Amino acid sequence: xxxKLIHNIFxxxxxxxxxxxxxxxxxxxxxxxxxxxxxxxxxxxxxIKKFIQSMSTKxxxxxxxxxxxxxxxxxxxxxxxxxxxxxxxxxYDGSNLDENKYPGYKELINSLQESHPNWTFTLFYTKLDFxxxxxxxxxxxxxxSQLNLIPDSSVYPDDWRCEICGDKRxxxxxxxxxxxxxIRYQMDPRNxxxxxxxxxxxxxxxxxxxxxVDGIMSLTENSFLEGExxxxxxxxxxxxxxxxxxxITSRLIQEQGRSGTTLSKGYEYNGMIVYNPFNINATGxxxxxxxxxxxxxxxxxxxxxxEKALIGGVDFVKVGYINxxxxxxxxxxxxxxxLDGVLYTHQYMQNLLAPKSEAENMxxxxxxxxxVDSNLNFIIPLYENMPEEVSEY
Numbered sequence: 001x002x003x004k005l006i007h008n009i010f011x012x013x014x015x016x017x018x019x020x021x022x023x024x025x026x027x028x029x030x031x032x033x034x035x036x037x038x039x040x041x042x043x044x045x046x047x048i049k050k051f052i053q054s055m056s057t058k059x060x061x062x063x064x065x066x067x068x069x070x071x072x073x074x075x076x077x078x079x080x081x082x083x084x085x086x087x088x089x090x091x092y093d094g095s096n097l098d099e100n101k102y103p104g105y106k107e108l109i110n111s112l113q114e115s116h117p118n119w120t121f122t123l124f125y126t127k128l129d130f131x132x133x134x135x136x137x138x139x140x141x142x143x144x145s146q147l148n149l150i151p152d153s154s155v156y157p158d159d160w161r162c163e164i165c166g167d168k169r170x171x172x173x174x175x176x177x178x179x180x181x182x183i184r185y186q187m188d189p190r191n192x193x194x195x196x197x198x199x200x201x202x203x204x205x206x207x208x209x210x211x212x213v214d215g216i217m218s219l220t221e222n223s224f225l226e227g228e229x230x231x232x233x234x235x236x237x238x239x240x241x242x243x244x245x246x247x248i249t250s251r252l253i254q255e256q257g258r259s260g261t262t263l264s265k266g267y268e269y270n271g272m273i274v275y276n277p278f279n280i281n282a283t284g285x286x287x288x289x290x291x292x293x294x295x296x297x298x299x300x301x302x303x304x305x306x307e308k309a310l311i312g313g314v315d316f317v318k319v320g321y322i323n324x325x326x327x328x329x330x331x332x333x334x335x336x337x338x339l340d341g342v343l344y345t346h347q348y349m350q351n352l353l354a355p356k357s358e359a360e361n362m363x364x365x366x367x368x369x370x371x372v373d374s375n376l377n378f379i380i381p382l383y384e385n386m387p388e389e390v391s392e393y
Contacts, residue, residue, distance in 0.1 A: 092121040102382050108193035122379045126336050130383035136344045138180045139164045148352040149175040178352045188391035199359035200330040201378040204244045211245045215369025224260030233307035237314040250361040267295045274298035275309035280316050328379050329355035
């Protein structure tokens, strides 16, 4: 089985490991650059010291004053530049959103807050230019597969197909490269600040009383996750990891399908039936090798029930995405969080519409369990140089 196929079946494992390799390379390169800069600065300081020592006392004082002034100016400039470019989060209070810089947000957020008084909204200042983001998310000649794909379906407008790729098929042959227009529409937060799409921004954390066993059971009926014991395990897993159990449930169904797969239904390894619904350590060059490696991992963890595997496997999701700041469905699809020093690479799926479908699942669980008006928080990305007009369909 080739790497591309492994990615299609096991996107979580593939993306995390590929991103870590890329991140480690960047980290090592950065270390080397910084080391070289420090070494060169030491040499420059030594040369300046020698030069100053050869001067008269008055010239030394003047030179030192000039040098200190220059260093001060450079330091202040660096601080200002870093401050201006650093991403930040701020709780929305109704008055701390500049409508001139970020047009169209305020009215939409206020409307949602009026309908759901217990909801809070966190403004995420990405410090990224909106059109630059779209350009980075769009077609690239340097990628073997594109970051954003759409289904080959007449449901979507013709201009949602990438002008460069046209009818070229990706993945299993049923996917097309998305155009900048399609990406712009799906990434423009103003198209999502409504009752239907808001859960793409829901902070994926455990909230006491907001997620219930009954809510999970309503979504998992007639699926491999059906049953009260599994629903309770999902709640416990979410509480242990401070992760929204509804998100975990929705992600598992999206990944495994409602019927599940070999690793979620149980696989015999060394005389034990083991479970690995998150496909952890699912690597290899053939389907059998991939399953065997994942089963071995489950065996070593003692995951002899689906409940144990769910509780143990949730940390894998948390470490791979939540801990690097990708703590909403939107941010897992679009890597605009700069916490790890890398942008646009660590994206959970190529499917442009993935956060939309998962958000719909999550919303339906909250509604079914009567907890949609709980104390939920939504993280809203703000981009620089947003157009006045909302991106069109």
